[in-house]
Amino acid sequence: MADRLLVFANPEVQKLLKEKFIAVAADDWYQRRRKDETGKFFWKVASQGPRDPDRTQQGHYVFTATGKLLGFNNNRGPERRLAMMKDALKKWGELPDSDKKAEVPAKGKSDERYHHELPEGGQIVKVYTRCLEERDGRLQKLAEDQVGNQAAVDHLWFQKSEVEKLSRLIAGGGGEIPGWLSLRIAKFHLLDNTRGEPRSWKKEEIKKWSLKVDENGRMSGAFLIDSADGKLGYAGEFEGILAITKGQFTRFDLLVVGKHWGSGTYTRGARPGKTPIGQVFRLTDGKEARDRIPPQGIRWAPGYWDPEE
Amino acid sequence: MKNLIAAFVLSFGLCDGDEAVVREILPSAGESAWQQIDWKTDLWEARKEAAESGKPIYLWEMDGHPLGCV
Numbered sequence: 001m002a003d004r005l006l007v008f009a010n011p012e013v014q015k016l017l018k019e020k021f022i023a024v025a026a027d028d029w030y031q032r033r034r035k036d037e038t039g040k041f042f043w044k045v046a047s048q049g050p051r052d053p054d055r056t057q058q059g060h061y062v063f064t065a066t067g068k069l070l071g072f073n074n075n076r077g078p079e080r081r082l083a084m085m086k087d088a089l090k091k092w093g094e095l096p097d098s099d100k101k102a103e104v105p106a107k108g109k110s111d112e113r114y115h116h117e118l119p120e121g122g123q124i125v126k127v128y129t130r131c132l133e134e135r136d137g138r139l140q141k142l143a144e145d146q147v148g149n150q151a152a153v154d155h156l157w158f159q160k161s162e163v164e165k166l167s168r169l170i171a172g173g174g175g176e177i178p179g180w181l182s183l184r185i186a187k188f189h190l191l192d193n194t195r196g197e198p199r200s201w202k203k204e205e206i207k208k209w210s211l212k213v214d215e216n217g218r219m220s221g222a223f224l225i226d227s228a229d230g231k232l233g234y235a236g237e238f239e240g241i242l243a244i245t246k247g248q249f250t251r252f253d254l255l256v257v258g259k260h261w262g263s264g265t266y267t268r269g270a271r272p273g274k275t276p277i278g279q280v281f282r283l284t285d286g287k288e289a290r291d292r293i294p295p296q297g298i299r300w301a302p303g304y305w306d307p308e309e
Numbered sequence: 310m311k312n313l314i315a316a317f318v319l320s321f322g323l324c325d326g327d328e329a330v331v332r333e334i335l336p337s338a339g340e341s342a343w344q345q346i347d348w349k350t351d352l353w354e355a356r357k358e359a360a361e362s363g364k365p366i367y368l369w370e371m372d373g374h375p376l377g378c379v
Contacts, residue, residue, distance in 0.1 A: 026368065
């Protein structure tokens with residue numbers, strides 16, 4: 001997340017990337033595992049870098065379409081990144097034309113265990129999360145120098161048939177949001193992901209839960225999620241509205257405000273005690289590639305689509 | 310349940326203050342500046358485009374997708 005602000009908002013980095021490179025971003029958890037042509041190509045590149053092949057391969061790579069590595073680093077800050085990019089461009093300039101242009105074969109079938117796409121007719125809701133604090137009598141984002149002050153983003157996916165089920169629920173006068181959706185939201189999306197990758201919640205940690213929709217599509221509710229030892233948790237309230245026309249969301253706005261507590265293995269540095277956090281769920285049309293990034297919680301897809309299992 | 314929740318959640322006025330809180334949570338323009346780069350999300354497609362355009366590939370690879378997970 002820090003890279004987004006520290007490096008990729010830098011005007012010189014942006015100019016270089018736009019003019020001199022083809023920029024691509026990927027989730028290493030999938031990429032290093034996939035057994036398909038994309039995975040083979042990635043390993044051809046990564047194996048030229050400094051990473052232990054048995055561990056994460058995350059970092060920033062520059063390479064040719066033939067797979068020749070020209071640069072790697074994993075440092076934060078625009079200066080060192082720019083130096084790596086410029087050095088890689090110098091090496092690029094010294095390459096023969098045969099290394100610069102290449103015939104790329106068809107991709108072939110993707111390894112479905114490590115490649116997820118939104119099902120046909122499905123819809124995407126972006127989930128923004130931010131740590132908050134009460135100042136001047138109202139909730140505000142943290143000061144810029146505080147850890148966790150940036151908004152985190154994830155995506156909530158729906159299948160077409162699921163939207164149709166919600167449509168029937170509203171048409172029938174409303175009621176409790178069905179378990180498959182409540183659990184999906186609770187386990188995979190009511191998370192403090194502002195400092196890294198949090199673990200998903202276990203079903204038994206959801207101590208209290210109510211999320212209703214009425215006949216006008218208004219959503220409301222409250223929840224309490226708490227780990228067995230009480231060291232990690234989240235309690236909050238929902239307020240929102242959804243609208244469905246011809247089996248498709250035309251609106252999905254949900255605000256969650258509450259208090260979160262505790263740090264996880266990959267989310268260290270939480271503020272002490274129970275502190276305010278807010279989340280906004282908002283429908284997107286998914287036209288931008290960044291809006292079609294799979295939900296973090298879908299790594300094991302059956303557990304995401306049917307979290308009762 | 311209300312008593313239990315009330316023990317943890319202050320009264321934030323989810324009606325009156327909704328829009329103000331939503332604005333605080335959503336990313337600011339500065340936080341969204343990285344989106345001005347045309348990030349691809351498919352390495353193979355990026356490879357094809359690089360081969361056709363004669364440019365090198367810049368790969369941002371993280372545990373958890375860099376464009377949407379945290």
